[in-house]
Amino acid sequence: xxxxxKAILEVLIFISQEPLTLEKIKEVLGEVxxxxxxxALQALQEDYASDSRGIQxxxxxxxxxxxxxxxxxxxxxxxxxxxxxxxxxxxxLETLSIIAYHQPxxxxxxxxxxxxxxxxxxxxxxxxxxxxxxxxxxxxGNPLVYRTTERFLQYFGLNSxxxxxxxxxxxxxxxxxxxxxx
Amino acid sequence: MEQEIQxxxxxxxxxxxxxxxxxxxxxxxxxxxxxLLLFLIRKKKIDIxxxxxxxxxxxxxxxxxxxxxxxxxxxxxxxxxxxLLIYIKSQMLLPRxxxxxxxxxxxxxxxxxxxxxxxxxVACTILREKEENQLLRWKRTFMPPxxxxxxxxxxxxSLFDLAETFFxxxxxxxxxxxxxxxxxxxxxxxxxxxxxxxLEKNGSMDFLEYFSNQxxxxxxxxxxxxxxxxxxxxxxxxxxxQLFQTIRVWLRKDRPHHLPHGQSHE
Numbered sequence: 001x002x003x004x005x006k007a008i009l010e011v012l013i014f015i016s017q018e019p020l021t022l023e024k025i026k027e028v029l030g031e032v033x034x035x036x037x038x039x040a041l042q043a044l045q046e047d048y049a050s051d052s053r054g055i056q057x058x059x060x061x062x063x064x065x066x067x068x069x070x071x072x073x074x075x076x077x078x079x080x081x082x083x084x085x086x087x088x089x090x091x092x093l094e095t096l097s098i099i100a101y102h103q104p105x106x107x108x109x110x111x112x113x114x115x116x117x118x119x120x121x122x123x124x125x126x127x128x129x130x131x132x133x134x135x136x137x138x139x140x141g142n143p144l145v146y147r148t149t150e151r152f153l154q155y156f157g158l159n160s161x162x163x164x165x166x167x168x169x170x171x172x173x174x175x176x177x178x179x180x181x182x
Numbered sequence: 183m184e185q186e187i188q189x190x191x192x193x194x195x196x197x198x199x200x201x202x203x204x205x206x207x208x209x210x211x212x213x214x215x216x217x218l219l220l221f222l223i224r225k226k227k228i229d230i231x232x233x234x235x236x237x238x239x240x241x242x243x244x245x246x247x248x249x250x251x252x253x254x255x256x257x258x259x260x261x262x263x264x265x266l267l268i269y270i271k272s273q274m275l276l277p278r279x280x281x282x283x284x285x286x287x288x289x290x291x292x293x294x295x296x297x298x299x300x301x302x303x304v305a306c307t308i309l310r311e312k313e314e315n316q317l318l319r320w321k322r323t324f325m326p327p328x329x330x331x332x333x334x335x336x337x338x339x340s341l342f343d344l345a346e347t348f349f350x351x352x353x354x355x356x357x358x359x360x361x362x363x364x365x366x367x368x369x370x371x372x373x374x375x376x377x378x379x380x381l382e383k384n385g386s387m388d389f390l391e392y393f394s395n396q397x398x399x400x401x402x403x404x405x406x407x408x409x410x411x412x413x414x415x416x417x418x419x420x421x422x423x424q425l426f427q428t429i430r431v432w433l434r435k436d437r438p439h440h441l442p443h444g445q446s447h448e
Contacts, residue, residue: 017322058319070318085317090306091213093313097305113298116214116259133342144342156309157316165308173304 005032005040006047009064013044019063019154061153062160088124095121099131099146100164106143122146130155214256215263216299218245223296230296233289235274239267266292341410343422347429348406351393368401373408381418381433389420389429 012028013020025037041057041064048056054072058065068076077083088096095118098110110118125131130152136142153160212218222241223230246260273288287293381387389409396402409431412418417437422429 056319065321067319067321070315073318073320076320087310087313087317093306093310094213094302097302097309101302101305113295113302114214115216115263115295115299116256155316156312157319158312165305167301169308170301170304173308174300 002036002040005029005036006044009037009040009044013057013064013066016063016065018150019059019061019065021063024063058157059159060157061150065154088128089121091116091118092121092124096125096130096148096152099125100148100152100161103147104134104137104145106137106139106145108143110146215260216296218242218260219263220296220300220303230300231293233293235267235271235289239264239271242267344406344410344413344420344429347389347422348393351390351402352399354394368398368404370404370408370411373401373404374412377405377408377412377431378417378433381431385432387431389431391428 008029009025012025022037026032029037045057047053054069055066056069058067094114095110098113099105102109102113107118107122110122122131126133128151129149131146132149133144134147135145137145148161152158153163158164212221219238219242222238222245223233226237226241228234228238243264246264270288270292377387377392380392393402393405396405409418409420413420415438416434419432419434420429421432
């Protein structure tokens with residue numbers, strides 16, 4: 001194992017405020033074989049996985065990032081004097097998942113799926129930067145078109161949109177629910 | 183919903199949206215008409231592909247009647263689905279010569295919507311778990327005031343935000359009487375150089391302030407195009423913390439040596 005490479009990677013990830021992508025790492029390090037890089041990253045992640053460590057290296061939104069481990073949440077909150085982190089409202093979450101699965105999508109299309117007006121939820125999501133406007137649809141009225149952002153992926157700890165709950169996963173849960181009712 | 187309101191208070195973003203909370207009315211546990219329908223279907227252990235429309239329509243209307251105080255905006259949405267149910271019911275009553283195929287089943291349009299909605303609801307519960315899990319992991323967020331801003335924000339200030347701010351300024355300017363100095367043409371090249379010089383001298387720029395200081399409409403327009411050009415060229419980075427707030431502009435450390443249009447600013 002290339003210990004020096006591991007140390008450098010640790011530094012790069014530590015300094016980065018946002019998920020550090022493999023491309024960015026390569027840009028900084030220049031010529032390092034992919035396998036060596038991946039092995040070093042893996043080793044680094046394993047080092048931090050130890051129980052004696054409070055922080056960890058996670059893979060999110062297509063990059064590597066240092067975060068605290070979930071079990072130490074209360075200590076962070078005590079330090080920062082934060083009661084609880086606010087969660088998305090169910091209306092906002094519903095709107096967000098519709099956008100995630102159907103993007104690019106307009107407000108009218110979202111409301112049609114939900115059966116209720118979504119103006120307020122969209123506003124909240126835009127303010128939180130979980131979604132963005134990417135243009136207008138060539139349709140009557142030229143409505144705005146929405147997409148999810150990188151911050152959306154990070155917010156849910158997804159590496160890419162491919163990590164969204166899959167059709168089969170959803171079908172399985174529905175099946176289980178059905179069984180439990182009858 | 184309470185969460186949403188609470189959110190607002192915490193973030194001090196109450197100003198423009200607080201009036202919108204009017205329609206955030208609690209309808210028992212149901213967010214909307216489809217929620218209610220799914221609930222009724224589950225309660226009766228009905229197969230979603232073979233809904234007894236008469237029964238469901240009755241239950242649905244009964245529920246609506248029980249609700250005395252429904253906010254008007256929401257009521258319309260609940261009534262829309264009620265109308266759809268009654269329409270489907272009437273279609274089912276029509277005598278047919280042949281057995282209906284699945285595509286001709288008047289219920290199909292409702293079934294499709296319910297299936298899609300049900301899928302989204304399940305996805306929501308999975309995402310909610312992920313959210314809760316993720317909220318327990320803290321990342322470093324502290325940033326020195328004029329450090330290199332993160333690229334994420336750069337991506338997320340869309341052209342629309344820039345344009346919106348621009349039109350906001352134009353609206354303000356319209357109200358002022360400003361003199362037009364005739365014969366003064368502002369070229370894009372000069373303006374580009376001016377902006378970059380300003381940034382080199384002052385570090386960063388307050389978009390709103392800079393543009394309100396432009397003498398003429400033309401000059402302000404040119405300046406706005408220049409800014410777009412500089413962002414595109416990766417010479418500057420533009421960040422807007424929140425909608426309708428000012429946009430701050432910084433020079434990028436890794437900016438190209440050329441200004442757009444091949445002009446050198448050295």
